[in-house]
Amino acid sequence: NAGVTQTPKFRVLKTGQSMTLLCAQDMNHEYMYWYRQDPGMGLRLIHYSVGEGTTAKGEVPDGYNVSRLKKQNFLLGLESAAPSQTSVYFCASSPLPDRGEKLFFGSGTQLSVL
Amino acid sequence: GQNIDQPTEMTATEGAIVQINCTYQTSGFNGLFWYQQHAGEAPTFLSYNVLDGLEEKGRFSSFLSRSKGYSYLLLKELQMKDSASYLCVGLDSNYQLIWGAGTKLIIKP
Numbered sequence: 606n607a608g609v610t611q612t613p614k615f616r617v618l619k620t621g622q623s624m625t626l627l628c629a630q631d632m633n634h635e636y637m638y639w640y641r642q643d644p645g646m647g648l649r650l651i652h653y654s655v656g657e658g659t660t661a662k663g664e665v666p667d668g669y670n671v672s673r674l675k676k677q678n679f680l681l682g683l684e685s686a687a688p689s690q691t692s693v694y695f696c697a698s699s700p701l702p703d704r705g706e707k708l709f710f711g712s713g714t715q716l717s718v719l
Numbered sequence: 720g721q722n723i724d725q726p727t728e729m730t731a732t733e734g735a736i737v738q739i740n741c742t743y744q745t746s747g748f749n750g751l752f753w754y755q756q757h758a759g760e761a762p763t764f765l766s767y768n769v770l771d772g773l774e775e776k777g778r779f780s781s782f783l784s785r786s787k788g789y790s791y792l793l794l795k796e797l798q799m800k801d802s803a804s805y806l807c808v809g810l811d812s813n814y815q816l817i818w819g820a821g822t823k824l825i826i827k828p
Contacts, residue, residue, distance in 0.1 A: 647723070647806060647818035648762070695761055702814040705750040705769055710761035 607631050611696045611711025618686045618718045626681040626714055628696030636699045637679040638663075638708070639671060641692040648695065654679055686718045721745050723819035725807045730825045731797055739792045739805050739822045747812020753781050753792045754806040756821065762806055765792070794824075802826045 609630045618624055628637065635656050640648040650663030652671040660671045668690060670682045679698075683690060696711040722744045731737040743751065750769035754762035768774055768783035768790065780793040792805055804821040811817060 645727075645820065647820040649818070650816070702810065702816075703749075705752070705767040705810065707752070707764035707767065708762075708816075710763070713759075713761055 609696060609698055609709050609711040611694075611714060613714060614712065615715045616717070618683075618716065620687060620718060622686050623682070623684050624686065624716075625683075626694055626696070626716075628679045628681070628698075628711055629677055630679075630698040630709070631677060632698060632709065633676070634698035634700055634709070635676075636702060637673065638697045638699075639669070639679065639681045640695045640697065641665065641690075642695060643692050651681065651694075688718045690716065691718045692716060721809070721811060721817045723807050723809055723817055725805075725819045725822045727820070728823045728825065730827060731794075733797055733799060733826055733828050735797050736793065736795050737797060737824065739794075739807075739824065741790045741792070741807035741819060743788050743790070743807070743809040743817070743819075745809040745811040745817055748785060749810040749812060749814060751781075751783055751790050751810065752806075752808040752816075753790075754808060756804045756806060758803070765805075797826050799826050799828070 638653045639651040654673040657676040672680045694714040697708040699708045700706045725741045753765040756762040766781035773782045778795045783790045806821045807819040809817040
């Protein structure tokens with residue numbers, strides 16, 4: 606059982622380049638999330654999805670786009686990378702959160718933008 | 720506004736007990752989580768409290784007081800592998816997660 610798979614694990618971009626991070630879960634979870642984590646800070650929500658075909662903005666959505674064409678996949682795109690987007694990115698999934706369901710996380714992506 | 724406050728860093732000795740405190744302000748309340756995060760890894764779930772009181776799971780216990788907006792995580796018989804960051808996370812009335820910045824726990828032999 607793979608759980609949440611996140612690719613790639615590491616990436617270095619030049620300013621202005623684009624890339625897509627892929628998150629896949631095999632637990633049939635409705636909710637999926639993209640977070641970023643910077644040193645000394647908690648996780649900040651970028652975008653999230655409450656089901657196939659739906660997406661919503663989180664706390665820090667600017668500069669990012671997402672898509673959830675299939676229930677098991679949640680893609681995070683950076684159209685024109687900036688040094689401020691250097692961070693560790695985590696994808697997560699969960700069942701409906703109304704009973705305090707825990708999040709299942711991917712292993713993270715270390716992104717550096719030069 | 721919504722806010723989670725917890726100490727930035729704590730130090731404890733192997734074999735001892737440590738209590739990590741967390742105060743929260745959320746728009747409504749649907750529970751509080753604690754996650755553990757080792758350096759370079761993703762967070763992993765430790766506990767969830769929605770009712771007042773103490774929940775015990777082995778060496779780890781979590782306490783909640785809804786009237787005081789307060790929670791703590793208690794770690795007993797500390798082991799070196801407990802060196803990690805501990806994240807306090809509130810769940811608001813819209814089931815949005817509010818993450819604290821985390822408490823880095825350093826265990827010394």
